[in-house]
Amino acid sequence: MTRTAIITGSTSGIGLGIAEAFAAQGFNIMLNGFGDANEIEATRADLDAKSAGTVAYHGADMTKPDQIADLVATTEAQFGAVDILVNNAGIQHVAPVEEFPLDKWDAIIAINMSSAFHTIRAALPGMKERGFGRIINVASAHGLVASPYKSAYVTAKHGIVGLTKTVALEAAQHGVTVNAVCPGYVLTPLVEGQIPDTAKARGITEEEVKRDVLLAAQPTKEFVTVEQLGAVCTFLSSEAAASVTGIAMPVDGGWVAQ
Numbered sequence: 526m527t528r529t530a531i532i533t534g535s536t537s538g539i540g541l542g543i544a545e546a547f548a549a550q551g552f553n554i555m556l557n558g559f560g561d562a563n564e565i566e567a568t569r570a571d572l573d574a575k576s577a578g579t580v581a582y583h584g585a586d587m588t589k590p591d592q593i594a595d596l597v598a599t600t601e602a603q604f605g606a607v608d609i610l611v612n613n614a615g616i617q618h619v620a621p622v623e624e625f626p627l628d629k630w631d632a633i634i635a636i637n638m639s640s641a642f643h644t645i646r647a648a649l650p651g652m653k654e655r656g657f658g659r660i661i662n663v664a665s666a667h668g669l670v671a672s673p674y675k676s677a678y679v680t681a682k683h684g685i686v687g688l689t690k691t692v693a694l695e696a697a698q699h700g701v702t703v704n705a706v707c708p709g710y711v712l713t714p715l716v717e718g719q720i721p722d723t724a725k726a727r728g729i730t731e732e733e734v735k736r737d738v739l740l741a742a743q744p745t746k747e748f749v750t751v752e753q754l755g756a757v758c759t760f761l762s763s764e765a766a767a768s769v770t771g772i773a774m775p776v777d778g779g780w781v782a783q
């Protein structure tokens with residue numbers, strides 16, 4: 526049986542890496558995320574060619590509950606089920622709490638946290654009915670520990686860890702597991718975008734930002750890779766992971782061990 530996965534925010538970075546891992550295992554995939562329409566179509570076609578399953582795209586905006594409900598309904602209509610739900614879409618904004626822009630706070634809470642409530646609310650009934658489901662919430666090391674100037678992001682990521690545990694308990698007797706993955710720093714557009722500003726603000730080079738700022742808290746001194754995160758997600762989606770539920774799994778080079 527071909528399983529079907531929705532991966533939110535999969536037009537870039539970690540979500541795209543997770544989509545690559547699922548494509549390699551022959552899943553049907555519903556991609557989601559923003560970007561240039563031609564580039565998204567090229568990504569979809571490339572993944573579709575790599576997967577034994579079918580790869581489609583839905584452009585739901587993760588700040589819009591009605592569009593999120595349509596993402597889940599469209600996937601169920603096209604593929605007959607949503608077996609795996611990866612809540613990955615996310616944005617970042619860095620500012621002291623007393624200067625934090627209100628619109629950025631609302632957007633981060635909506636995209637990084639509330640969107641997972643909306644996708645889960647829509648997808649869980651079908652999973653329970655079929656007696657199988659895998660929900661994976663891409664949280665962050667910032668779901669477990671804080672850093673200054675990231676109040677909205679740290680709040681949203683701690684929130685999604687709480688949501689993970691709660692839904693894991695509610696779904697436990699229905700063959701549905703719910704887990705959070707907590708990456709350390711991954712060199713994606715989201716992180717690369719922070720490097721020039723940080724270099725300017727601190728008067729150091731971009732290489733120094735990577736080594737002394739971003740990787741300062743990461744004992745391995747290596748960025749986590751999207752391939753590593755893809756492999757974690759395919760494991761959590763497997764039959765072998767049926768007893769793994771309610772966890773917040775650090776994949777962070779030792780960051781939160783300190």
Ligand code: NAD
Nearest residue numbers: 534536537538539558559586587614615665710711713715
């Ligand atoms: P990215 O910027 O490369 O990708 C983010 C994805 O989310 C893109 O596909 C984008 O189009 C999509 N997106 C943004 N706003 C959206 C919206 N309103 N509706 C639908 N899609 C939207 O970022 P990334 O680094 O790959 O981050 C992915 C996830 O991983 C985020 O939740 C992020 O918090 C988390 N994370 C990233 C890192 C890191 O170091 N990069 C570390 C820990 C956790």
